[in-house]
Amino acid sequence: MAEREVDRSVSQTVKAQLALRDQILSGVLRPGERISELQAVETTGASRTPVRMALVRLEEEGLLEAIPSGGFMVKAFSERDISDSIELRGTLEGLAARFAAERGVSARELEPLKECLAAIDELLRQVPISVDSFSSYVTLNARFHALLTELSRSPPLIRQIDRASALPFASPSGFVMAQSALPEAQQILIIGQEHHRVVIDAIENREGARAEAVMREHARLAVRNLRLALRNRTHLDLLPALALIKTATD
Amino acid sequence: MAEREVDRSVSQTVKAQLALRDQILSGVLRPGERISELQAVETTGASRTPVRMALVRLEEEGLLEAIPSGGFMVKAFSERDISDSIELRGTLEGLAARFAAERGVSARELEPLKECLAAIDELLRQVPISVDSFSSYVTLNARFHALLTELSRSPPLIRQIDRASALPFASPSGFVMAQSALPEAQQILIIGQEHHRVVIDAIENREGARAEAVMREHARLAVRNLRLALRNRTHLDLLPALALIKTATD
DNA sequence: TCGACTGCTATTGTATACATAACGTATTCA
DNA sequence: TGAATACGTTATGTATACAATAGCAGTCGA
CATH class of the missing domain: 1.10.10.10 (Winged helix-like DNA-binding domain superfamily/Winged helix DNA-binding domain)
Incomplete structure:
Protein backbone atom coordinates (compact mmCIF):
# COMPACT_ATOMS: atom_id res chain seq x y z
CA MET A 1 0.00 0.00 0.00
CA LYS A 75 -29.30 9.25 -2.30
CA ALA A 76 -31.33 9.57 -5.47
CA PHE A 77 -33.78 12.42 -5.94
CA SER A 78 -36.82 12.70 -8.14
CA GLU A 79 -37.58 15.89 -9.98
CA ARG A 80 -40.36 16.56 -7.51
CA ASP A 81 -37.99 16.07 -4.57
CA ILE A 82 -35.88 18.80 -6.05
CA SER A 83 -38.67 21.29 -6.65
CA ASP A 84 -40.08 20.56 -3.20
CA SER A 85 -36.69 21.27 -1.68
CA ILE A 86 -36.55 24.61 -3.39
CA GLU A 87 -40.05 25.54 -2.30
CA LEU A 88 -39.18 24.38 1.19
CA ARG A 89 -36.21 26.68 1.29
CA GLY A 90 -38.30 29.53 -0.04
CA THR A 91 -40.79 28.97 2.74
CA LEU A 92 -38.08 29.08 5.37
CA GLU A 93 -36.51 32.17 3.84
CA GLY A 94 -39.96 33.71 3.82
CA LEU A 95 -40.21 33.12 7.55
CA ALA A 96 -36.74 34.62 7.99
CA ALA A 97 -37.80 37.72 6.07
CA ARG A 98 -40.95 37.95 8.18
CA PHE A 99 -38.97 37.68 11.40
CA ALA A 100 -36.58 40.37 10.18
CA ALA A 101 -39.45 42.69 9.31
CA GLU A 102 -41.43 42.08 12.48
CA ARG A 103 -38.48 42.28 14.82
CA GLY A 104 -37.02 45.34 13.20
CA VAL A 105 -33.67 45.82 11.55
CA SER A 106 -31.44 48.86 11.90
CA ALA A 107 -30.28 50.81 8.87
CA ARG A 108 -26.75 49.71 9.64
CA GLU A 109 -27.70 46.04 9.48
CA LEU A 110 -29.45 46.58 6.18
CA GLU A 111 -26.41 48.25 4.66
CA PRO A 112 -24.61 45.10 3.45
CA LEU A 113 -27.82 43.88 1.83
CA LYS A 114 -28.18 47.12 -0.07
CA GLU A 115 -24.56 47.00 -1.19
CA CYS A 116 -25.17 43.51 -2.47
CA LEU A 117 -28.27 44.68 -4.28
CA ALA A 118 -26.41 47.57 -5.91
CA ALA A 119 -23.57 45.28 -7.00
CA ILE A 120 -26.03 42.94 -8.66
CA ASP A 121 -27.76 45.88 -10.35
CA GLU A 122 -24.40 46.86 -11.77
CA LEU A 123 -23.85 43.39 -13.19
CA LEU A 124 -27.30 43.16 -14.71
CA ARG A 125 -26.76 46.37 -16.63
CA GLN A 126 -24.71 44.37 -19.13
CA VAL A 127 -26.73 42.87 -21.98
CA PRO A 128 -25.97 40.10 -22.52
CA ILE A 129 -24.26 39.32 -19.27
CA SER A 130 -20.70 37.97 -19.57
CA VAL A 131 -19.66 34.62 -18.19
CA ASP A 132 -17.47 36.27 -15.56
CA SER A 133 -20.24 38.57 -14.47
CA PHE A 134 -22.59 35.64 -14.25
CA SER A 135 -20.25 33.87 -11.90
CA SER A 136 -20.02 37.06 -9.81
CA TYR A 137 -23.79 37.11 -9.82
CA VAL A 138 -23.92 33.60 -8.38
CA THR A 139 -21.61 34.63 -5.55
CA LEU A 140 -23.45 37.88 -4.81
CA ASN A 141 -26.82 36.18 -4.89
CA ALA A 142 -25.66 33.55 -2.42
CA ARG A 143 -24.34 36.34 -0.22
CA PHE A 144 -27.63 38.21 -0.41
CA HIS A 145 -29.59 35.15 0.67
CA ALA A 146 -27.15 34.41 3.50
CA LEU A 147 -27.35 37.98 4.79
CA LEU A 148 -31.12 37.95 4.61
CA THR A 149 -31.24 34.72 6.58
CA GLU A 150 -29.01 36.27 9.24
CA LEU A 151 -31.39 39.20 9.62
CA SER A 152 -33.97 36.90 11.16
CA ARG A 153 -31.68 36.71 14.21
CA SER A 154 -33.14 33.28 14.87
CA PRO A 155 -30.43 30.64 15.30
CA PRO A 156 -32.87 27.70 14.96
CA LEU A 157 -34.22 29.11 11.72
CA ILE A 158 -30.79 29.95 10.33
CA ARG A 159 -29.67 26.45 11.13
CA GLN A 160 -32.65 24.92 9.38
CA ILE A 161 -32.15 27.07 6.29
CA ASP A 162 -28.53 26.03 6.15
CA ARG A 163 -29.55 22.41 6.19
CA ALA A 164 -32.18 22.99 3.55
CA SER A 165 -29.46 24.55 1.40
CA ALA A 166 -27.10 21.62 1.81
CA LEU A 167 -28.57 19.96 -1.25
CA PRO A 168 -26.82 21.64 -4.15
CA PHE A 169 -29.91 22.18 -6.24
CA ALA A 170 -31.67 23.81 -3.29
CA SER A 171 -28.87 26.27 -2.63
CA PRO A 172 -29.17 29.78 -4.03
CA SER A 173 -26.18 29.20 -6.28
CA GLY A 174 -27.56 25.90 -7.44
CA PHE A 175 -30.83 27.08 -8.76
CA VAL A 176 -29.40 30.21 -10.27
CA MET A 177 -27.04 28.05 -12.25
CA ALA A 178 -29.88 25.84 -13.30
CA GLN A 179 -31.86 28.81 -14.51
CA SER A 180 -28.93 30.03 -16.55
CA ALA A 181 -29.54 27.15 -18.90
CA LEU A 182 -32.67 28.90 -20.12
CA PRO A 183 -32.68 31.27 -23.09
CA GLU A 184 -34.58 33.88 -21.09
CA ALA A 185 -31.99 33.65 -18.29
CA GLN A 186 -31.26 37.35 -18.15
CA GLN A 187 -34.91 38.27 -17.85
CA ILE A 188 -35.24 35.78 -15.00
CA LEU A 189 -32.30 37.28 -13.15
CA ILE A 190 -33.89 40.72 -13.48
CA ILE A 191 -37.16 39.50 -12.00
CA GLY A 192 -35.25 37.83 -9.18
CA GLN A 193 -33.44 41.07 -8.48
CA GLU A 194 -36.81 42.81 -8.29
CA HIS A 195 -37.81 40.34 -5.58
CA HIS A 196 -34.64 41.19 -3.71
CA ARG A 197 -35.50 44.85 -3.91
CA VAL A 198 -39.04 44.29 -2.66
CA VAL A 199 -38.01 42.17 0.30
CA ILE A 200 -35.59 44.82 1.52
CA ASP A 201 -38.27 47.46 1.13
CA ALA A 202 -40.77 45.35 3.04
CA ILE A 203 -38.31 44.72 5.85
CA GLU A 204 -37.50 48.42 6.09
CA ASN A 205 -41.19 49.23 6.36
CA ARG A 206 -41.75 46.37 8.79
CA GLU A 207 -44.28 44.68 6.54
CA GLY A 208 -43.79 41.06 7.62
CA ALA A 209 -46.47 39.54 5.43
CA ARG A 210 -45.20 41.25 2.30
CA ALA A 211 -41.59 40.29 3.02
CA GLU A 212 -42.61 36.68 3.47
CA ALA A 213 -44.79 36.59 0.39
CA VAL A 214 -42.12 37.89 -1.94
CA MET A 215 -39.55 35.35 -0.80
CA ARG A 216 -42.02 32.55 -1.41
CA GLU A 217 -42.78 33.91 -4.82
CA HIS A 218 -39.04 34.09 -5.42
CA ALA A 219 -38.78 30.36 -4.75
CA ARG A 220 -41.84 29.49 -6.82
CA LEU A 221 -40.26 31.30 -9.73
CA ALA A 222 -37.13 29.25 -9.23
CA VAL A 223 -39.17 26.06 -9.22
CA ARG A 224 -40.90 26.94 -12.48
CA ASN A 225 -37.63 27.80 -14.12
CA LEU A 226 -35.87 24.71 -12.89
CA ARG A 227 -38.65 22.64 -14.43
CA LEU A 228 -38.14 24.40 -17.73
CA ALA A 229 -34.39 24.03 -17.50
CA LEU A 230 -34.72 20.30 -16.91
CA ARG A 231 -36.90 20.04 -20.03
CA ASN A 232 -34.53 21.64 -22.49
CA ARG A 233 -31.24 20.49 -21.11
CA THR A 234 -29.01 22.85 -22.93
CA HIS A 235 -26.26 23.49 -20.42
CA LEU A 236 -26.16 20.21 -18.63
CA ASP A 237 -22.89 20.99 -16.92
CA LEU A 238 -24.50 23.94 -15.16
CA LEU A 239 -27.19 21.84 -13.53
CA PRO A 240 -25.92 20.64 -10.16
CA ALA A 241 -29.17 18.80 -9.72
CA LEU A 242 -28.46 16.36 -12.48
CA ALA A 243 -25.81 14.38 -10.63
CA LEU A 244 -28.42 13.46 -8.05
CA ILE A 245 -31.53 12.82 -10.10
CA LYS A 246 -32.94 9.34 -10.13
CA THR A 247 -31.95 7.57 -13.29
CA ALA A 248 -34.05 4.55 -12.46
CA THR A 249 -37.40 4.05 -14.19
CA ASP A 250 -39.04 3.90 -10.75
CA MET B 1 -13.24 -1.87 35.28
CA LYS B 75 -26.64 23.04 23.56
CA ALA B 76 -28.41 25.74 25.53
CA PHE B 77 -31.57 27.36 24.22
CA SER B 78 -33.10 30.71 24.96
CA GLU B 79 -36.83 31.09 25.38
CA ARG B 80 -36.94 32.74 21.98
CA ASP B 81 -35.05 29.83 20.40
CA ILE B 82 -37.79 27.59 21.68
CA SER B 83 -40.70 29.66 20.45
CA ASP B 84 -38.97 30.14 17.11
CA SER B 85 -38.54 26.39 16.80
CA ILE B 86 -42.23 25.86 17.38
CA GLU B 87 -43.20 28.50 14.86
CA LEU B 88 -40.72 26.99 12.44
CA ARG B 89 -42.32 23.62 12.77
CA GLY B 90 -45.75 25.14 12.33
CA THR B 91 -44.60 26.77 9.12
CA LEU B 92 -43.30 23.46 7.79
CA GLU B 93 -46.48 21.66 8.79
CA GLY B 94 -48.41 24.41 7.08
CA LEU B 95 -46.52 23.71 3.89
CA ALA B 96 -47.23 20.00 4.33
CA ALA B 97 -50.93 20.68 4.71
CA ARG B 98 -50.85 22.90 1.63
CA PHE B 99 -49.11 20.21 -0.40
CA ALA B 100 -51.66 17.65 0.75
CA ALA B 101 -54.54 19.91 -0.21
CA GLU B 102 -53.11 20.97 -3.57
CA ARG B 103 -51.97 17.53 -4.61
CA GLY B 104 -55.14 15.82 -3.54
CA VAL B 105 -55.71 13.11 -0.98
CA SER B 106 -58.03 10.16 -1.36
CA ALA B 107 -60.76 9.45 1.16
CA ARG B 108 -58.94 6.27 2.09
CA GLU B 109 -55.78 8.19 2.99
CA LEU B 110 -57.76 10.62 5.10
CA GLU B 111 -59.41 7.83 7.05
CA PRO B 112 -56.69 7.37 9.72
CA LEU B 113 -56.65 11.12 10.33
CA LYS B 114 -60.39 11.15 10.91
CA GLU B 115 -60.16 8.20 13.26
CA CYS B 116 -57.53 10.07 15.20
CA LEU B 117 -59.73 13.12 15.31
CA ALA B 118 -62.70 11.12 16.57
CA ALA B 119 -60.60 9.46 19.25
CA ILE B 120 -59.42 12.83 20.51
CA ASP B 121 -63.01 14.12 20.49
CA GLU B 122 -63.93 11.20 22.69
CA LEU B 123 -61.18 12.06 25.18
CA LEU B 124 -62.07 15.73 25.31
CA ARG B 125 -65.64 14.94 26.24
CA GLN B 126 -64.42 14.33 29.78
CA VAL B 127 -64.41 17.41 31.98
CA PRO B 128 -61.95 17.64 33.55
CA ILE B 129 -59.77 15.30 31.57
CA SER B 130 -58.11 12.49 33.54
CA VAL B 131 -54.37 12.03 33.70
CA ASP B 132 -54.60 8.79 31.72
CA SER B 133 -56.70 10.42 29.05
CA PHE B 134 -54.30 13.27 28.86
CA SER B 135 -51.43 10.92 28.17
CA SER B 136 -53.56 9.23 25.48
CA TYR B 137 -54.17 12.68 24.07
CA VAL B 138 -50.44 13.33 23.80
CA THR B 139 -49.98 10.10 21.84
CA LEU B 140 -52.95 10.68 19.56
CA ASN B 141 -51.94 14.25 18.89
CA ALA B 142 -48.43 13.18 17.91
CA ARG B 143 -49.98 10.57 15.64
CA PHE B 144 -52.24 13.14 14.03
CA HIS B 145 -49.35 15.43 13.27
CA ALA B 146 -47.24 12.58 11.89
CA LEU B 147 -50.08 11.42 9.63
CA LEU B 148 -50.69 14.93 8.40
CA THR B 149 -47.01 15.33 7.57
CA GLU B 150 -47.11 12.09 5.60
CA LEU B 151 -50.01 13.36 3.52
CA SER B 152 -47.72 15.89 1.88
CA ARG B 153 -46.07 12.96 0.10
CA SER B 154 -42.90 15.01 -0.02
CA PRO B 155 -39.91 13.12 1.38
CA PRO B 156 -37.72 16.23 1.65
CA LEU B 157 -40.41 18.07 3.58
CA ILE B 158 -41.16 15.09 5.82
CA ARG B 159 -37.48 14.77 6.56
CA GLN B 160 -37.19 18.42 7.45
CA ILE B 161 -40.22 18.31 9.73
CA ASP B 162 -38.77 15.30 11.50
CA ARG B 163 -35.59 17.22 12.15
CA ALA B 164 -37.52 20.24 13.34
CA SER B 165 -39.32 17.95 15.78
CA ALA B 166 -36.13 16.47 17.16
CA LEU B 167 -35.97 19.15 19.80
CA PRO B 168 -38.33 17.95 22.50
CA PHE B 169 -40.04 21.26 23.05
CA ALA B 170 -40.71 21.57 19.33
CA SER B 171 -42.33 18.15 19.02
CA PRO B 172 -46.11 17.88 19.12
CA SER B 173 -45.95 15.96 22.39
CA GLY B 174 -43.58 18.47 23.86
CA PHE B 175 -45.65 21.51 23.49
CA VAL B 176 -48.86 19.82 24.41
CA MET B 177 -47.24 18.80 27.67
CA ALA B 178 -46.05 22.33 28.22
CA GLN B 179 -49.52 23.69 27.67
CA SER B 180 -50.96 21.27 30.18
CA ALA B 181 -49.29 23.28 32.89
CA LEU B 182 -51.79 26.06 32.30
CA PRO B 183 -55.07 26.33 34.19
CA GLU B 184 -57.00 26.79 30.96
CA ALA B 185 -55.37 23.64 29.52
CA GLN B 186 -58.60 21.91 28.57
CA GLN B 187 -59.87 24.94 26.70
CA ILE B 188 -56.57 25.07 24.80
CA LEU B 189 -56.83 21.43 23.82
CA ILE B 190 -60.33 22.04 22.51
CA ILE B 191 -59.16 24.96 20.36
CA GLY B 192 -56.30 22.82 19.07
CA GLN B 193 -58.73 20.08 18.16
CA GLU B 194 -60.75 22.64 16.24
CA HIS B 195 -57.65 23.43 14.22
CA HIS B 196 -57.24 19.75 13.48
CA ARG B 197 -60.81 19.59 12.25
CA VAL B 198 -60.37 22.62 10.01
CA VAL B 199 -57.17 21.38 8.42
CA ILE B 200 -58.80 18.09 7.45
CA ASP B 201 -61.76 19.93 6.02
CA ALA B 202 -59.49 22.24 4.04
CA ILE B 203 -57.50 19.32 2.66
CA GLU B 204 -60.68 17.52 1.67
CA ASN B 205 -61.86 20.60 -0.18
CA ARG B 206 -58.43 21.18 -1.68
CA GLU B 207 -58.10 24.61 -0.13
CA GLY B 208 -54.33 24.82 0.16
CA ALA B 209 -54.13 28.33 1.54
CA ARG B 210 -56.67 27.62 4.27
CA ALA B 211 -54.98 24.36 5.24
CA GLU B 212 -51.66 26.13 5.54
CA ALA B 213 -53.05 29.08 7.48
CA VAL B 214 -54.70 26.96 10.13
CA MET B 215 -51.55 24.96 10.82
CA ARG B 216 -49.58 28.14 11.26
CA GLU B 217 -52.22 29.48 13.60
CA HIS B 218 -52.04 26.18 15.45
CA ALA B 219 -48.34 26.76 16.07
CA ARG B 220 -48.78 30.39 17.02
CA LEU B 221 -51.28 29.32 19.64
CA ALA B 222 -48.73 26.86 20.96
CA VAL B 223 -46.10 29.58 21.14
CA ARG B 224 -48.39 31.87 23.10
CA ASN B 225 -49.29 29.14 25.53
CA LEU B 226 -45.73 27.99 25.98
CA ARG B 227 -44.82 31.54 26.93
CA LEU B 228 -47.59 31.58 29.50
CA ALA B 229 -46.59 28.18 30.81
CA LEU B 230 -43.01 29.31 31.25
CA ARG B 231 -44.26 32.29 33.25
CA ASN B 232 -46.29 30.43 35.83
CA ARG B 233 -44.23 27.31 36.16
CA THR B 234 -46.76 25.15 37.85
CA HIS B 235 -45.97 21.73 36.49
CA LEU B 236 -42.27 22.00 35.92
CA ASP B 237 -41.87 18.29 35.41
CA LEU B 238 -44.19 18.46 32.40
CA LEU B 239 -42.07 20.99 30.57
CA PRO B 240 -39.54 19.18 28.42
CA ALA B 241 -38.14 22.53 27.38
CA LEU B 242 -36.80 23.31 30.80
CA ALA B 243 -33.91 20.89 30.71
CA LEU B 244 -32.50 22.75 27.75
CA ILE B 245 -33.13 26.38 28.61
CA LYS B 246 -30.15 28.61 29.16
CA THR B 247 -29.55 29.10 32.85
CA ALA B 248 -26.74 31.57 32.25
CA THR B 249 -27.36 35.28 32.65
CA ASP B 250 -26.21 35.62 29.04
C1' DT C 1 3.77 40.25 42.96
C1' DC C 2 2.71 39.53 38.35
C1' DG C 3 3.63 37.57 34.05
C1' DA C 4 5.53 34.38 30.98
C1' DC C 5 7.42 30.08 29.69
C1' DT C 6 7.91 25.20 30.08
C1' DG C 7 6.48 20.74 31.11
C1' DC C 8 2.90 17.58 32.35
C1' DT C 9 -1.63 15.65 32.13
C1' DA C 10 -5.91 14.78 30.30
C1' DT C 11 -8.82 14.41 26.36
C1' DT C 12 -9.69 14.31 21.69
C1' DG C 13 -8.33 12.77 16.86
C1' DT C 14 -6.64 8.94 14.16
C1' DA C 15 -5.32 4.37 12.89
C1' DT C 16 -5.81 -0.38 12.98
C1' DA C 17 -6.89 -4.92 14.70
C1' DC C 18 -10.59 -7.97 15.71
C1' DA C 19 -15.49 -9.75 15.57
C1' DT C 20 -19.54 -10.50 13.32
C1' DA C 21 -22.91 -10.54 9.94
C1' DA C 22 -24.33 -10.72 5.15
C1' DC C 23 -23.89 -12.05 0.57
C1' DG C 24 -22.37 -14.91 -3.11
C1' DT C 25 -20.96 -19.26 -4.90
C1' DA C 26 -20.46 -23.95 -5.22
C1' DT C 27 -21.88 -28.45 -4.28
C1' DT C 28 -25.09 -31.89 -3.26
C1' DC C 29 -29.48 -33.95 -3.03
C1' DA C 30 -34.08 -34.49 -4.62
C1' DT D 1 -32.11 -29.44 -13.62
C1' DG D 2 -33.38 -26.73 -9.87
C1' DA D 3 -33.32 -25.56 -5.24
C1' DA D 4 -31.37 -25.43 -0.78
C1' DT D 5 -27.69 -25.46 2.35
C1' DA D 6 -23.13 -24.75 3.78
C1' DC D 7 -18.91 -22.58 3.48
C1' DG D 8 -15.95 -18.89 2.36
C1' DT D 9 -15.06 -14.22 1.46
C1' DT D 10 -15.85 -9.48 2.01
C1' DA D 11 -17.55 -5.54 4.32
C1' DT D 12 -19.33 -3.33 8.21
C1' DG D 13 -19.58 -2.78 13.41
C1' DT D 14 -16.80 -2.46 17.51
C1' DA D 15 -12.89 -2.06 20.48
C1' DT D 16 -8.59 -0.39 21.64
C1' DA D 17 -3.96 1.32 21.00
C1' DC D 18 -1.33 5.26 19.63
C1' DA D 19 -0.52 10.21 18.49
C1' DA D 20 -1.10 14.93 19.04
C1' DT D 21 -2.96 18.95 20.93
C1' DA D 22 -4.93 21.97 24.25
C1' DG D 23 -5.33 23.39 28.84
C1' DC D 24 -3.44 23.90 33.34
C1' DA D 25 -0.20 24.39 36.83
C1' DG D 26 4.11 25.35 38.71
C1' DT D 27 8.29 27.67 38.71
C1' DC D 28 11.49 31.10 37.49
C1' DG D 29 12.63 35.67 36.33
C1' DA D 30 11.82 40.54 36.14
Missing part, protein backbone atom coordinates in the same frame (compact mmCIF):
# COMPACT_ATOMS: atom_id res chain seq x y z
CA ALA A 2 1.18 3.53 -0.70
CA GLU A 3 2.47 5.60 2.15
CA ARG A 4 -0.17 7.63 3.90
CA GLU A 5 0.39 11.31 3.22
CA VAL A 6 -1.08 13.13 6.19
CA ASP A 7 -2.25 16.71 5.71
CA ARG A 8 -2.38 18.24 9.14
CA SER A 9 -3.86 21.56 8.07
CA VAL A 10 -7.44 20.26 8.27
CA SER A 11 -8.86 17.37 10.21
CA GLN A 12 -9.05 14.06 8.44
CA THR A 13 -12.78 13.95 9.07
CA VAL A 14 -13.35 17.25 7.29
CA LYS A 15 -11.02 16.29 4.49
CA ALA A 16 -12.87 13.02 3.95
CA GLN A 17 -16.24 14.76 4.08
CA LEU A 18 -15.23 17.31 1.47
CA ALA A 19 -13.70 14.69 -0.78
CA LEU A 20 -16.73 12.42 -0.60
CA ARG A 21 -19.18 15.26 -1.14
CA ASP A 22 -17.21 16.28 -4.17
CA GLN A 23 -17.33 12.75 -5.54
CA ILE A 24 -21.09 12.66 -5.06
CA LEU A 25 -21.82 16.07 -6.54
CA SER A 26 -19.46 15.59 -9.46
CA GLY A 27 -21.19 12.35 -10.34
CA VAL A 28 -18.21 10.07 -9.76
CA LEU A 29 -20.49 8.19 -7.39
CA ARG A 30 -23.83 7.57 -9.05
CA PRO A 31 -27.20 7.94 -7.27
CA GLY A 32 -28.22 4.64 -5.72
CA GLU A 33 -24.67 3.40 -5.69
CA ARG A 34 -23.38 1.86 -2.51
CA ILE A 35 -20.40 3.60 -0.95
CA SER A 36 -17.71 1.20 0.14
CA GLU A 37 -15.83 2.33 3.21
CA LEU A 38 -12.68 0.68 2.00
CA GLN A 39 -12.90 2.41 -1.34
CA ALA A 40 -13.58 5.74 0.38
CA VAL A 41 -10.52 5.18 2.55
CA GLU A 42 -8.42 4.75 -0.57
CA THR A 43 -9.81 7.75 -2.48
CA THR A 44 -9.81 10.17 0.46
CA GLY A 45 -6.54 9.18 2.11
CA ALA A 46 -8.09 9.18 5.57
CA SER A 47 -8.49 6.06 7.66
CA ARG A 48 -11.75 4.31 8.44
CA THR A 49 -12.67 6.20 11.59
CA PRO A 50 -12.77 9.69 10.05
CA VAL A 51 -14.31 8.25 6.89
CA ARG A 52 -17.14 6.81 8.93
CA MET A 53 -17.65 10.11 10.71
CA ALA A 54 -17.81 11.83 7.34
CA LEU A 55 -20.35 9.28 6.09
CA VAL A 56 -22.57 9.87 9.11
CA ARG A 57 -22.39 13.63 8.55
CA LEU A 58 -23.19 13.29 4.86
CA GLU A 59 -26.15 11.12 5.72
CA GLU A 60 -27.45 13.79 8.08
CA GLU A 61 -26.80 16.33 5.36
CA GLY A 62 -29.11 14.37 3.09
CA LEU A 63 -26.64 13.32 0.43
CA LEU A 64 -26.41 9.73 1.63
CA GLU A 65 -28.91 7.19 2.78
CA ALA A 66 -28.28 4.44 5.32
CA ILE A 67 -28.76 0.90 4.01
CA PRO A 68 -30.66 -1.20 6.57
CA SER A 69 -28.24 -4.10 6.32
CA GLY A 70 -25.35 -1.68 6.87
CA GLY A 71 -23.39 0.92 5.01
CA PHE A 72 -24.51 3.89 2.95
CA MET A 73 -25.63 4.63 -0.57
CA VAL A 74 -25.82 7.84 -2.58
CA ALA B 2 -16.59 -3.61 35.17
CA GLU B 3 -17.13 -6.24 32.57
CA ARG B 4 -18.63 -4.94 29.38
CA GLU B 5 -22.14 -6.22 29.07
CA VAL B 6 -22.89 -6.34 25.36
CA ASP B 7 -26.49 -6.11 24.29
CA ARG B 8 -26.62 -7.44 20.77
CA SER B 9 -30.28 -6.65 20.14
CA VAL B 10 -29.51 -3.08 19.05
CA SER B 11 -26.35 -1.58 17.69
CA GLN B 12 -23.99 0.01 20.16
CA THR B 13 -24.26 3.27 18.25
CA VAL B 14 -28.01 3.43 18.66
CA LYS B 15 -27.78 2.38 22.28
CA ALA B 16 -25.27 5.14 22.99
CA GLN B 17 -27.35 7.69 21.13
CA LEU B 18 -30.48 6.85 23.09
CA ALA B 19 -28.66 6.82 26.40
CA LEU B 20 -26.99 10.16 25.78
CA ARG B 21 -30.16 11.78 24.53
CA ASP B 22 -31.90 10.58 27.64
CA GLN B 23 -29.19 12.06 29.83
CA ILE B 24 -29.51 15.39 28.05
CA LEU B 25 -33.30 15.58 28.10
CA SER B 26 -33.56 14.39 31.68
CA GLY B 27 -31.19 17.12 32.75
CA VAL B 28 -28.40 14.84 33.99
CA LEU B 29 -26.17 16.74 31.60
CA ARG B 30 -26.71 20.47 32.01
CA PRO B 31 -26.92 22.92 29.11
CA GLY B 32 -23.50 24.33 28.31
CA GLU B 33 -21.79 21.39 29.95
CA ARG B 34 -19.03 19.69 28.04
CA ILE B 35 -19.59 16.02 27.28
CA SER B 36 -16.57 13.90 28.00
CA GLU B 37 -16.20 10.97 25.67
CA LEU B 38 -14.64 8.89 28.38
CA GLN B 39 -17.49 9.60 30.75
CA ALA B 40 -20.00 8.83 28.01
CA VAL B 41 -18.23 5.53 27.39
CA GLU B 42 -18.68 4.63 31.05
CA THR B 43 -22.33 5.65 31.32
CA THR B 44 -23.48 4.13 28.04
CA GLY B 45 -21.47 0.93 28.07
CA ALA B 46 -20.43 1.31 24.45
CA SER B 47 -16.87 1.91 23.38
CA ARG B 48 -15.48 5.14 22.00
CA THR B 49 -16.19 4.57 18.33
CA PRO B 50 -19.98 4.16 18.64
CA VAL B 51 -20.06 6.89 21.27
CA ARG B 52 -18.41 9.28 18.86
CA MET B 53 -20.87 8.31 16.12
CA ALA B 54 -23.70 8.98 18.53
CA LEU B 55 -22.23 12.37 19.44
CA VAL B 56 -22.02 13.37 15.79
CA ARG B 57 -25.63 12.34 15.26
CA LEU B 58 -26.80 14.24 18.33
CA GLU B 59 -24.95 17.29 17.10
CA GLU B 60 -26.74 17.05 13.77
CA GLU B 61 -29.97 16.58 15.70
CA GLY B 62 -29.35 19.89 17.39
CA LEU B 63 -28.97 18.70 20.96
CA LEU B 64 -25.19 19.12 21.02
CA GLU B 65 -22.83 21.75 19.79
CA ALA B 66 -19.29 21.15 18.59
CA ILE B 67 -16.59 22.93 20.56
CA PRO B 68 -14.01 24.50 18.21
CA SER B 69 -11.10 23.13 20.15
CA GLY B 70 -12.64 19.67 20.06
CA GLY B 71 -15.40 17.71 21.71
CA PHE B 72 -19.05 18.55 22.24
CA MET B 73 -21.19 20.42 24.71
CA VAL B 74 -24.90 20.31 25.50
